Amino acid sequence: MGTSKIGTLNEKPLHEALKRWYAQPGDLFEVPVEGFFVDIVRGDLLIEIQTRNFSAIKRKLEKLLTNHPVRLVYPIPCAKWIVKLADNGDGPIIRRKSPKRGAFEDVFRELVRLPGLLENPNFSIELLLIEEEEVRRYDGVRGWRRRGWVTEERRLLQVVDRRTLSSPADMQAFIPAGLAEPFSVSELATATGSPARLAQKMVYCLRKTGCLAPVGKRGNAILYARRQSD
Template identity: 35%
Template sequence: MNMNEKRFEEAKSKIVGIQRNREGIGTLQEKTVHAVLKNYYAPDVATHEVSLHNYVADIYTGNEIIEIQNGNFYKIRTKLEVFLEEHPVTVVYPIPHTKWLIWIDETTGELSKKRKSPVTGSAYLAFKELYRIKPYLKNTNLKFCFPLMDVEEYRLLNGWSRDKKKGSCRYDRIPVALFDEVVIERREDYLQFLPYELPEEFTSADLAKSAKIPSQTANLVLNILHFMEVVERIGKSSRSYLYRIAKDLG
């Protein structure tokens, strides 16, 4: 998969439109990000929602299957079990890069002014989901694509806090722009998650510092990279595992 901003804009225009974006948001059964990405990766609608092996594939080209998942990868384990037997499968997991929040008053339908979230998303967020399908990661038929998108996120003011924001429900996300695409097609592609400035021998804390990610995320990344034999454990530093890139990849 190659990033194509022009095709993304065409898919966005086709799905979003002024009415859906501002007036009909969330009224369709299919969420907007899912619909846009389906048209981005497969403009031919004849390839959408194809029945295959007693399941429905988001996209089936006649050979390749593309599944678009907004999370909860554990839900596709049985699907993968069947699909991977006979087809190459790419799982697409969209990640918000820059996010603007808009709140919806359920009583009046009024929308708040949009506010930029201080959090910037990265492809490291995908590792929580990869862990949920860890037994399938070594299957050579399985690939991943993580589109990083700038989005407007609409949330209902229905939470438990006084301002009704904490515990609120997300209503929909509207893609604004495609920032980047991170692709994993083979074992070597996992190396992109190890920053160049890492020392030759490193710990989870070193990765967290270099990649600017939480320690819990760094632990997950190294758990997966060790499982994929991208890194190897060579001992301990204090109470932490010491890692290095696998010899055949270094």
């Protein structure tokens, strides 16, 4: 496997661990393509690992997709342990499991920033459900929003499951088969066990990619139905 140190100096532990986990024999790392460094090059396929904030990579993806197939790898923590470090860094002062549990649907929190990319036949996104540690350190200045605690790094514990989206049609699988049509955002939220705001992002992405269409209203709620693929 080819390697390069260029572009890895500021790499975070989670990103680095996922790159090692995802790698296959023959992969090349940190390869310059179209003016950007690409995490992994596997034959003709360019692979980018993004642990958060799709907006930060939007321009890079749009440029690379002009001439190359690109896969975006995105981890979603289905289980997380919070580790709080002592001020002097001498071991953790507490380690507890977070009650929050992520699911594949959480990708819509970020996908809402670039839903149209799945209409590009060169683009795919692979979702990884992971278990991770989130290491926090007390910093009264930077961490005023979190009672003084700031996230220092995220660490990969294991990959639990994976799922690939290669086209808008793949997103329709997020709509439960038993959900009767037409349905509202709140009914989708109930059926998927998701918060209402996340269900709104799901509907937005599904509408933008032609998977859902508004078909009427019930009171003030807009009703939606699946669009059949041609």
